[in-house]
Amino acid sequence: MKTRNHLLTVSKVLFLAYGLYVNIIISLFYVKGLAQAILLTSLFFALVSTRLRFPKDKSFFAFIAFAVVITVTSAFVAYDFSRAFMSVLTFLEFLVSFLLIIIYSEHDRKIDFALNAFVLQGLVTVLLMVVRGTNALRVSISESVNVNTIGTVLVFSIAFVLFEMITSKKTALRVVAGFLAVLVLAFGIMLTVSKKSIIAGAALIILWIICCYRTTFMKMKKGYRILLFFALILTGYFVYRWYTSNYATQIEYMLFRMSEITEGDSSQERLELIKEGFETFLSYPVFGVGFNNARYYSIFNTYTHCFYIELLACTGIIGTFIFGYGMVHIWSKIGYCLKRFRFRSEETRIQIVFMIIIYLVLLFYSWTQIIFYTFGLIYPLFVLSAFGSYLINQKREETVGLE
DSSP states (O other): HHHHHHHHHHHHHHHHHHHHHHHHHGGSOOOOHHHHHHHHHHHHHHHHHTTTOOOOOOOHHHHHHHHHHHHHHHHHHHHHHHHHHHHHHHHHHHHHHHHHHHHHHHHHHHHHHHHHHHHHHHHHHHHHHHHHOOSSSSOBBBSSHHHHHHHHHHHHHHHHHHHHTTOOOOOHHHHHHHHHHHHHHHHHHHHHHHHHHHEEEEEEEHHHHHHHHHHHHSSSOHHHEEEEHHHHHHHHHHHHHHHHHHHHHHHHHHHHHHHHHHSHHHHHHHHOOOOEEHHHHHHSSSTTTTTTOOGGGGGTOOOOOHHHHHHHHHHHHHHHHHHHHHHHHHHHHHHHHHHHHSSSOOOHHHHHHHHHHHHHHHHHHHTOOGGGHHHHHHHHEEEEHHHHHHHHHHHHHHHHOOO
């Protein structure tokens, strides 16, 4: 038993290294095939530790079926099958991460490791942005890393930090550490000057306060609450002063971009891309034009910048139905837990509500980014599925115990 636990620990360390490499280090130090080698080694140790027992998750099998279907159909309809095939391989790589997250959550009977691994990536990203950030207006960690991709990682890192703060173990140190992490991650979002990330991050924080104020703050001693309040104000003031003095260009550009939320060249171009993508779907409704091939039917020569349209245009009705089933099944698991399960813990109920909020933010993000092309966007989807499975398994164990 101890040996299997040690093997799983090795798997977790490798998985953490994989996430850091894919999201951060690869832009600074690229070695062909290194990420895949780390991930597959992590999977090997995980499967050995569980005696080759594969978790039974309907969403996982739906996404596997999706990968098979888009590979076969792209071979016949894709303008550039090599691009389609490489994109499928990347998607399969993401699915290995999905499998590992499920294995870890089932073994630990919680999803803390999956959350913390992603939060660590976000914090390291902000550190690198400050130390060696590039670009005059929108700071990135490297010329090759899109700022919107960074913003995505930071938004869901904030979401996971806030989720972990919904717990019965409320100490002043834990709350302060959580808020400081949120502050650091929010600072990173401001550096990216990503409109959707700023909106999504602010929405998460506001909704978390609304949902969790009573359980997180009211149970703290009054003195601790007052101390925390002033500490946050003081910290926020110094961060603001430092930000405005060192990143004056970014704050001016951020205010300009936020004033163009509904107008401006980028918004108009996105609308044109969505229109083109939908017209492409109408021309090829059954199987689409091939995975990651909608760009060849656009005058802008890029993807549609909307997950829903990209899914329709590239995979048609068939692929959309299969991938949609995987997403809906995840949604139904969490919704089922909220509706049917009567948990004794109020924190658990609020956790479910906040996970639904995270899912809604993910759906909001999907209007402008593609889930299955971005590790930082598909990872939260996997965590949502693992959380739903964890709650259902927990309830089953409680039911068996009562019997």
